[in-house]
Amino acid sequence: MTLSRLTIHDLRNIEACDFSLSSGFNFLIGANGSGKTSVLEAIYYLGHGRSFRSQLTGRVIRHQQDSLTVHGRVSQSGALLPVGLRKHRDGTTDVKIGEEKGQKLFQLAEILPMQLITPEGFELLTGGPKCRRPFIDWGVFHVEQTFYACWSRVKRLTKQRNALLKTAKSYRELSYWDAELVPLCTQIDMWRRATLKNCLSVLRHFAGRFCLNTKLHCLIPVGGKKTLIMPSY
Structure with missing residues (x-):
């Protein structure tokens, strides 16, 4: 899937712009403050429904x-699929895919998968699980078709369970929510482990290019075991 055209209205300092994109590399060149990052922000909106800056x-x-608008055309199986969203100041979002209005944000993510790479990406290594877990889940989302429904239910059940914690007088009142959460969380954990396991060969390949003439022992939380990624000379 390739984004072949992008139209932006009223996003940061961009009043209006419309341009085509190459199927290969695209370079944005301009002076500081000219809107280069805002263009990337607009593309991110099409894939995530939100900004990566604010x-x-x-x-x-x-x-x-009153609102910002981002439209794009995505090359999909030889056809061009128009997608777009309008974001209002009150936080509401209108999503349109093809000729259908009222679509969901997660449907945009399915159509236009993307990963933002910034200097803050080092937090995946130096930060806590709050950074790493969403990164892994984003990969799972694009592989497992039922992940989003499962993840959404876990989020909803957890919110309800946390609200009950404030008034519950015994565990019996919480047991129903735990019985619902355990199989869902177990399934999500299995998907995460499988995704990490599938990434191992790619990780070894690229890590080997940085650490020449070394053998990499690359062990991650799979099957209940944890190990450090390190070279042996």
């Missing part, structure tokens, strides 16, 4: 405008 929609919409 959680406050009002800061992304151009000054004195």
Whole structure:
């Protein structure tokens, strides 16, 4: 799947722009503050439905405008599929895929999978599980078709269980939620482990290019075991 065209209206300092994209590499060149990162932000909106720079929609919409709009055309199986979204200042989002309005944000993610690479990516190594878990789940989402439904249910059940914790007087009141959560969380854990296991060969390949003439012992949490990735000389 390739994004072949991008149209932006009222996103940060961009009043309006419309341009085609190459199926290979695309380079954005311009002076500081000219909007290069804002273009990347617009593309990110099409794949994630949100900004990677700010959680406050009002800061992304151009000054004195009510909403921002991003449209694109995605090459899919030889055909061009139009996708787009409009983000309002109150945080609501309108998603359109093809000629169908009222679509969900996760459907955009299925159509246009992407991964943002920034200097902050080092947090995957130096940060805690709060950084790594979403990174792994993003990979699982694009492999396992039922992951999103399972993950959404876990999120909803956890929220309900946490609310009950404030008033529950015995574990009996919580047991139902745990009985629902355990099989779902177990399934998600299996998907995560399988995804990490599938990444091992790729990781070894690239790590070997950085550590020439070494053998890499690359063990990650698979099957209940944990080990450190390290070279042996």
